[in-house]
Amino acid sequence: MKRLIVGSAAVLAVLCLLSLAIGSRAIPLEQVVRALADPAGVDPETAAIVGGTRLVRTLVAVLTGAALGLAGAVMQGLTRNPLADPGLLGVSAGAAFGIVVAAGVLGVSGLLPSIWFAFGGAAVAAVVVYLLGSRGRGGASPVKLAVAGIAVTYLLDSLTGGIALTDPEALDRYRYWSAGSLTGHDAGTLLVVAPFLAAGALLALSTAPALNSLSLGDDVAAALGRRLALVRLRGALAVTLLTGAAVAVTGPIVFVGLVVPHLVRTVTGPDHRWLLPSSALVAPCLLLAADILGRVVVRPTELDVSLVAAFLGAPFFIALVRRRRLAEL
Amino acid sequence: MLELSRGRLLFRLTRPPVSGVLRLRLAAVWLGAALAALLALCLTVALGSGDYALSPRGLLNALLGEGERADLFVVWELRLPRATVALLAGAAFGLSGAIFQAVTRNPLASPDLLGITQGAGAAVAAGVVLGTGAGLGLQTLGLAGALASGLAIYLLAWKRGTTGYRIVLVGIGVSWMCVSLTSYLLSRAEIHQAQRVLGWLVGNLNDRGWAHAGPPALALAVLLPAVLLLGRLQRTLRLGDEVAGGLGTPVQRTRLALLLCGAALAAFATAAAGPVLFVALAAPQIAQRLARAGTPPVTAAALTGSVIVLVGDLISQRLLADSVLPVGVVTGVLGAPFLLWQLARANRTGTGG
Numbered sequence: 164m165k166r167l168i169v170g171s172a173a174v175l176a177v178l179c180l181l182s183l184a185i186g187s188r189a190i191p192l193e194q195v196v197r198a199l200a201d202p203a204g205v206d207p208e209t210a211a212i213v214g215g216t217r218l219v220r221t222l223v224a225v226l227t228g229a230a231l232g233l234a235g236a237v238m239q240g241l242t243r244n245p246l247a248d249p250g251l252l253g254v255s256a257g258a259a260f261g262i263v264v265a266a267g268v269l270g271v272s273g274l275l276p277s278i279w280f281a282f283g284g285a286a287v288a289a290v291v292v293y294l295l296g297s298r299g300r301g302g303a304s305p306v307k308l309a310v311a312g313i314a315v316t317y318l319l320d321s322l323t324g325g326i327a328l329t330d331p332e333a334l335d336r337y338r339y340w341s342a343g344s345l346t347g348h349d350a351g352t353l354l355v356v357a358p359f360l361a362a363g364a365l366l367a368l369s370t371a372p373a374l375n376s377l378s379l380g381d382d383v384a385a386a387l388g389r390r391l392a393l394v395r396l397r398g399a400l401a402v403t404l405l406t407g408a409a410v411a412v413t414g415p416i417v418f419v420g421l422v423v424p425h426l427v428r429t430v431t432g433p434d435h436r437w438l439l440p441s442s443a444l445v446a447p448c449l450l451l452a453a454d455i456l457g458r459v460v461v462r463p464t465e466l467d468v469s470l471v472a473a474f475l476g477a478p479f480f481i482a483l484v485r486r487r488r489l490a491e492l
Numbered sequence: 493m494l495e496l497s498r499g500r501l502l503f504r505l506t507r508p509p510v511s512g513v514l515r516l517r518l519a520a521v522w523l524g525a526a527l528a529a530l531l532a533l534c535l536t537v538a539l540g541s542g543d544y545a546l547s548p549r550g551l552l553n554a555l556l557g558e559g560e561r562a563d564l565f566v567v568w569e570l571r572l573p574r575a576t577v578a579l580l581a582g583a584a585f586g587l588s589g590a591i592f593q594a595v596t597r598n599p600l601a602s603p604d605l606l607g608i609t610q611g612a613g614a615a616v617a618a619g620v621v622l623g624t625g626a627g628l629g630l631q632t633l634g635l636a637g638a639l640a641s642g643l644a645i646y647l648l649a650w651k652r653g654t655t656g657y658r659i660v661l662v663g664i665g666v667s668w669m670c671v672s673l674t675s676y677l678l679s680r681a682e683i684h685q686a687q688r689v690l691g692w693l694v695g696n697l698n699d700r701g702w703a704h705a706g707p708p709a710l711a712l713a714v715l716l717p718a719v720l721l722l723g724r725l726q727r728t729l730r731l732g733d734e735v736a737g738g739l740g741t742p743v744q745r746t747r748l749a750l751l752l753c754g755a756a757l758a759a760f761a762t763a764a765a766g767p768v769l770f771v772a773l774a775a776p777q778i779a780q781r782l783a784r785a786g787t788p789p790v791t792a793a794a795l796t797g798s799v800i801v802l803v804g805d806l807i808s809q810r811l812l813a814d815s816v817l818p819v820g821v822v823t824g825v826l827g828a829p830f831l832l833w834q835l836a837r838a839n840r841t842g843t844g845g
Contacts, residue, residue: 246661250668251664251668291832295832295836298836305661306598306657306660306661309660309661309664310598310600310601310605310660310664313605313664313667314600314605314831317604317605317769318824318828318831318832321694321769321770321820321821321824321825321827321828322824322825322828325694325821325824325825331683331687417668417672418668464680466676467676467679469672469675469676470672470673470675470676473668473669473671473672474669474672474673476668477665477666477668477669477672478665480661480664480665480668481648481661481662481665481666484658484661484662484665485648485649485651485658485662
């Protein structure tokens with residue numbers, strides 16, 4: 164367990180350095196370290212690239228990655244569903260739709276106002292998908308939730324398409340959000356989203372003991388004194404905060420929240436007190452690795468991180484579907 | 493010999509030696525849907541795309557090949573091809589949805605939720621943005637993409653046979669890969685390329701000519717009889733894989749053949765009209781509900797699909813004449829509440845998966 168945390172922290176540090184070094188202009192690692200330690204000691208251009216654009220990009224990847232990993236782990240625990248992921252279950256699509264409506268219909272611009280629309284969209288989509296997917300016999304089975312999630316996602320996409328088609332300006336923003344991008348942000352972006360992400364993370368981590376009791380089944384959890392409705396509300400609030408803020412910055416990124424908890428669980432076991440923080444540590448590694456890979460494979464241009472994440476994640480999802488009997492977690 | 497019981501007409505003739513069950517309600521639905529499709533077709537041709545007004549008599553004359561040249565041109569070159577494409581694509585979507593829903597035994601499993609149409613979209617986006625296969629045209633690209641993703645779904649879901657739920661989930665995985673590929677391509681595209689791809693991605697009947705009607709007509713002519721012949725085997729599949737196998741039905745081969753037909757129909761329809769959302773989902777369910785049948789009735793579903801696309805296109809042309817909303821947005825927005833209701837209902841009855 165300790166090894167996982169130390170190991171992934173080390174990997175994360177290395178990936179951060181690589182993320183600062185690799186790009187359209189490669190910068191040697193020792194230059195990167197020097198630019199961070201003493202910006203005046205290197206030439207100003209290098210200092211600007213490393214300390215400016217690439218540092219912000221790396222921090223955005225780390226923060227949103229952690230948010231998505233946490234959100235996925237909480238959703239999987241909350242729904243006892245191995246296929247839960249904010250992207251897959253329509254939460255990210257809800258957030259993106261909220262932003263597109265704000266931008267295209269209401270003419271809202273700027274990150275802070277649109278974040279609130281992202282929260283609204285994420286929350287509504289999460290509730291709708293969960294209610295639709297959990298009705299009837301068998302409760303919220305993986306297939307039912309996944310179908311409800313994909314259906315709501317396509318529903319929102321077709322509405323988004325309608326808005327985008329009638330308004331070229333909205334189309335431009337839609338392309339930006341739907342691509343899921345880490346670039347084009349400044350330090351101000353981080354300052355705006357950091358409080359929301361921090362609140363979401365604290366809320367998520369505080370649900371860990373409750374999620375542990377929930378994994379024993381609703382009846383046992385209730386017998387242990389958990390108030391189920393309250394636990395679900397707290398979890399849903401955490402997922403909404405984390406996903407909404409992450410999507411507002413990067414656009415929807417799928418499968419990071421699905422893959423990471425599964426990888427982590429093989430080491431930590433099902434204890435959410437370990438699973439949640441470890442997921443928050445491993446997910447940024449995955450997102451950063453995807454981002455770096457996207458910069459390397461199609462030089463001189465770049466692949467967007469959401470594409471790389473989906474391409475690495477979807478095969479994992481298919482393998483998961485093939486391997487497991489999809490019993491509830 | 494004739495026997496009438498609870499809405500069913502059992503008949504057995506000695507010469508010619510034919511026997512069967514005629515379900516009156518289904519027959520009524522079939523007739524009703526056919527009439528509605530014909531009516532919608534006439535309305536679409538008559539009201540058609542624009543300001544050139546035709547009297548009913550002028551329309552009839554033009555249809556018979558008489559009358560003024562302008563009338564003939566408007567009817568035969570502009571409005572009838574578009575309406576025909578709508579009719580054929582709608583029928584193919586409805587049929588395809590009926591097959592997918594029956595095979596996966598999930599009323600929500602339609603080609604647009606399983607990645608078939610998304611495969612077409614990814615191929616079209618790749619063709620437009622990257623310029624690969626530029627000589628092929630959007631139709632062929634869409635067709636190739638849809639067939640490829642259908643095949644990929646089947647192969648990936650194969651594991652000592654396939655099951656309905658694995659096809660559904662693998663389809664969702666494949667559709668995500670296609671969606672992300674498409675949005676990546678969109679993010680790279682020039683604005684005019686993006687508008688062209690996005691215009692195709694929501695299902696559009698503008699500028700459709702007779703050339704667009706040929707492929708789906710051919711596909712329907714070949715695949716509809718095949719589906720009807722496979723229907724007998726399909727009915728035993730409803731009893732479960734073991735029972736069907738015990739009754740001598742080749743379970744996996746029947747399922748593969750049906751899925752191939754369904755994917756091909758969705759592919760041809762998507763290639764002709766773009767991915768017109770929710771038609772494949774809604775048409776079989778509406779037909780099934782009207783006929784009070786246990787599974788989606790195939791031909792009635794096809795007719796219902798035609799009516800939906802024709803009426804949707806009519807709405808997009810007439811009611812929203814000033815905007816540029818294509819038929820796919822109309823069916824998407826009208827289909828949205830239906831989809832939500834259907835989701836809620838399917839899960840209440842425990843058939844959602």
